[in-house]
Amino acid sequence: FPVDRIRNFCIIAHIDHGKSTLADRLLEMTGAIAKTEKNKQVLDKLQVERERGITVKAQTASLFYNHEGQQYLLNLIDTPGHVDFSYEVSRSISACQGVLLIVDANQGIQAQTVANFYLAFEAQLTIIPVINKIDLKNADPERVESQIEKVFDIPREECIRISAKLGTNVDKVLQAVVNRIPPPQASTEDPFKALVFDSNFDHYRGVVANIAVFGGRVKKGDKIVSAHLGKAYEVNELGLLRPDEHPTQKLFAGQVGYIIAGMKDVKEAQIGDTLYLQEQPVEALPGFKPAKAMVFAGMYPMDQSEYTGLRSAIERLTLNDSSVTVQRDSSLALGAGWRLGFLGLLHMEVFNQRLEQEYNASVIVTAPTVPYKAVLSSAKLIKNRRAVQKNMVYIDDQRVMMKYLFPLNEIVVDFYDLLKSLSSGYASFDYENAGYQAADLIKMDILLNGRPVEELTTVVHRERAYSTGKAMCERLKDSIPRQMFEIAIQAAIGSKVISKYTTDYGGDITRKMKLLKKQAEGKKKMRRIGNVEVPKDAFISVLKRK
């Protein structure tokens, strides 16, 4: 396929502004999928994505598009919008020459719109602003165009107004992709060179790597080398993603596709690695900055007999999501396990859910902690979170962008949810690391009938220990089902108890029967601490503020 008729682009936006819906329409209009009412975020294939209605994993689709009598190959990458997954966006951007920057016509520019814009801008990609949801009653595309002009310095004439839902003007988006985004700078005459920008683990075929070919060509049977480990492999299968795997004979410079080359070990297909032909070594591409874990939590098997199974599940899932860091760890109460690093709490929850749904693993997660860094942010509700205001910019007469320094600990669990509900969904938020700062912190334990609950041990600011301890005890009291005896719930600093609650016991016999039945059903989901049964999901809910 001639390189000058290839376009590589990704769709970026704030969460819910319509990236995946636009991807559906682009797939339909180019015949990659049949047009039916049922196409709803077809690229969101994971169960967790369907249940939560969010994109977690970037997805690639190659489309054939006829424009003025010529056929073009468009490689589209749909990306997640939530701040926790911006690492997926930066990787996707490195395989592209342009982006569609989607902005909701009703909500206007939001925090991740700005964050994602800068990712594309810094990578010097062509940016096509697309104003979506113009069908909504309160849509105000004029105002959004002014915001785009003011905040991003992009002339309003460049904006395309669409409704991804109804398909309005989506053809104009395809034309703009062809006319405005340059083809990749790659030549089939050069030696083969490809960037691994994503990889998946398949139980039967081993590693499936998503690659962007920066030069030359590769075919089945070729001997390739991964620059990172220097190991050689034979190519078993390759092809395009349309969006399902579509095997081809060769992949050429400028194309985006997948490759399977007998990589069996999860560490063999590093994201950001370069592949080349054994007989034609090339210099490795720059790769990516490794993702920086911000939130750490312990993960343990429900039962030590499940250790080996859980280890292989974690290994496989971290190959599919290399932004997770893993270290072995062990605890007196929980046995052997791991300490995992995540990009945020949603990322941690999604990882946990994927372990359970895709790998059938059952895990205990300890209280997330942060490596005590400060962060930049924007909002209200900020006063009691130890924040310091940095600056403030008016985007227009209705919207303001504020920057604050926050202790990461204050925002990691529930800040995002709280900000959303306080502002009725209008405020949005993004953060970046601003380094370490000294603070007066102490370790606090939560005890059940005198036994410390490891999952709930936290580090808190001294001034907040009392109120946090009290709130955690109250929430724990509410989330433990009644049992046949009294339970003492305490918060303690060292040996000093700072808060104490007692639950009433179960009561009459029918209640006891019901309780036992319910507990038997939920057995797998319970964890025993001393003589007390605690539902697994209690741990996260105790950490969230009301």
Ligand code: GDP
């Ligand atoms: P993403 O998070 O950016 O991928 O957003 P989605 O594509 O998942 O869309 C979020 C929500 O907005 C879904 O409920 C869509 O049905 C809805 N949506 C997307 N595009 C439009 C549109 O053009 N008009 C309207 N009214 N709703 C839309």
Ligand code: MG
């Ligand atoms: Mg999406």
